[in-house]
Amino acid sequence: xxxxxxxxxxxALLEAEDxxxxxxxxxxxxxxxxxxxAYAVQDETLRRRLDRGEKLxxxxxxxxxxxxxxxxxxxxxxxxxxxxAMVLPxxxxxxxxxxxxxxxxxxxxxxxxDRLAGPGVTAATALAAxxxxxxxxxxxxxxxxxxxxxxxxxxxxxxxxxxxxxxxxGRPPSELDLALEACLVExxxxxxxxxxxxxxxxxxxxxxxxxxxxxxxxGLAIEPGWVVLTGGMTDAVFVxxxxxxxxxxxxxxxxxxxxx
Ligand code: 0L1
Ligand code: MG
Numbered sequence: 001x002x003x004x005x006x007x008x009x010x011x012a013l014l015e016a017e018d019x020x021x022x023x024x025x026x027x028x029x030x031x032x033x034x035x036x037x038a039y040a041v042q043d044e045t046l047r048r049r050l051d052r053g054e055k056l057x058x059x060x061x062x063x064x065x066x067x068x069x070x071x072x073x074x075x076x077x078x079x080x081x082x083x084x085a086m087v088l089p090x091x092x093x094x095x096x097x098x099x100x101x102x103x104x105x106x107x108x109x110x111x112x113x114d115r116l117a118g119p120g121v122t123a124a125t126a127l128a129a130x131x132x133x134x135x136x137x138x139x140x141x142x143x144x145x146x147x148x149x150x151x152x153x154x155x156x157x158x159x160x161x162x163x164x165x166x167x168x169x170g171r172p173p174s175e176l177d178l179a180l181e182a183c184l185v186e187x188x189x190x191x192x193x194x195x196x197x198x199x200x201x202x203x204x205x206x207x208x209x210x211x212x213x214x215x216x217x218x219g220l221a222i223e224p225g226w227v228v229l230t231g232g233m234t235d236a237v238f239v240x241x242x243x244x245x246x247x248x249x250x251x252x253x254x255x256x257x258x259x260x
Contacts, residue, residue, distance in 0.1 A: 004030035006037065010044040013157050016143035020100050025144050025153040038152035039218070045158055046081045054083035057227055059215070060138070062159035064207045064231030065199040068105070071235045074151045077201070079211050080159035082227055088139065088163040093260035094239050099141045099162055104239045104257055105232030106183045106247035108197050108204040109136035109166050110173075112226045116208070118216025123205035126212060129222075130205075132170035133178065135252035137245065138229055139163040140236055164229060169253035176251055179203045186246040187237050195233040204230040 009026050016023045026041075027033050033041075050056065063069050064077045088094070094102050113131030141162035144153060154160060178197040185193040201207045207230040212222050222228065239245055243259035 004033070006040050006044050009033070009041040009156055010048060013041070013143050014045055014048060020098070022100050022145040023143060025149050026156055027150050027153050033152045033156065035152055035155060038155035041156035042080060042158050046083075049083050049085070054085045056081060057084050057087070058082035058229070059211050059222060059226065060159060060161065060164075060229035061207045061211055061231040062154065064201050064210075065195065065233055067195065067199060067235045068232045072147065072149070072154070074149070074154065076151055077207070077210060077231065078151065078155050078159055079214050080155070080161055082161070082164070082229065086161055086163050088165045090165055090168060090255075093258040094139055095163065096241055096260050099139070100143065101147070102139045102141050102162055102239045103147070103236035104137050104139050104245045105236040106185055106195075106234060106255070107136040107138050107164070107229045107232060108178060108181065108200065108252070109134040110204070110208055110228040110230065111170065112222055112224055112228065115221055115224055116212040117221035118213035121209045121212040121216070123203055123209050126208040127173050127205040130173045130208070133173050133176060133252065134170050135167035135183070135247060135249040135255050136229060137165045137247050137255045137257050138232065139239065139257070165255055165257060166227065167249075167253050167255040171251060178205065181252065182250045183233055184248045185234055185237065186248070188244050192237060193234040197233070199233045200230050207231055
């Protein structure tokens with residue numbers, strides 16, 4: 001058995017994704033995997049996605065709310081890449097045939113007007129670079145069995161990326177108080193959870209600033225036109241075939257998701 005390295009970890013994670021086969025955490029076999037190396041694995045999986053024709057379209061934050069951190073037993077936010085292959089058009093069902101064990105979570109989504117480059121980005125400067133704010137649902141799908149992982153594992157796994165739906169209503173950030181923007185999550189017509197934007201780092205713009213500063217440390221920036229998912233506001237819900245999930249926001253409208 002060869003020793004673990006960035007290439008081997010990227011191959012293992014993309015194979016798990018492509019074959020829809022969950023696996024044990026990478027850190028079970030590579031306990032020395034640190035955060036910087038985990039981001040290098042994530043970058044290598046992005047490089048391979050781009051090689052196969054996907055386009056980089058944005059960034060997502062994960063574990064920005066206490067609800068998510070408590071559920072996943074990981075206490076730090078993280079960032080990961082979004083590509084055009086992860087976009088789920090409004091009205092399309094969850095592509096179960098491509099996923100292992102999808103879960104859905106409501107998110108506040110930014111579409112960027114201006115470039116945002118850390119370090120030193122504050123929530124106010126971050127919000128000033130946003131073109132429009134949308135409601136969204138992210139469909140996450142960890143490659144790890146039972147969604148059990150450590151922080152380096154989930155970073156390497158591109159923060160459980162799967163698909164995301166962006167709601168059709170886009171509002172300028174100046175029209176909204178995003179800390180107070182509320183969301184009700186329904187499964188099969190029953191309300192199962194709720195939160196306001198304050199659940200996301202106190203304000204979703206804080207999450208955006210965090211992403212810009214994190215990318216800045218790595219010599220990168222958030223680019224105009226990029227989509228930014230600011231992180232699940234509530235715990236995620238399972239989306240088996242037949243399930244109907246809805247996220248109703250106070251000012252950003254509703255997003256619906258069918259389990260297929
Ligand atoms: O699987 C996970 O829950 C990790 C990704 C977190 C996604 C989020 O918090 O938005
Ligand atoms: Mg998410």
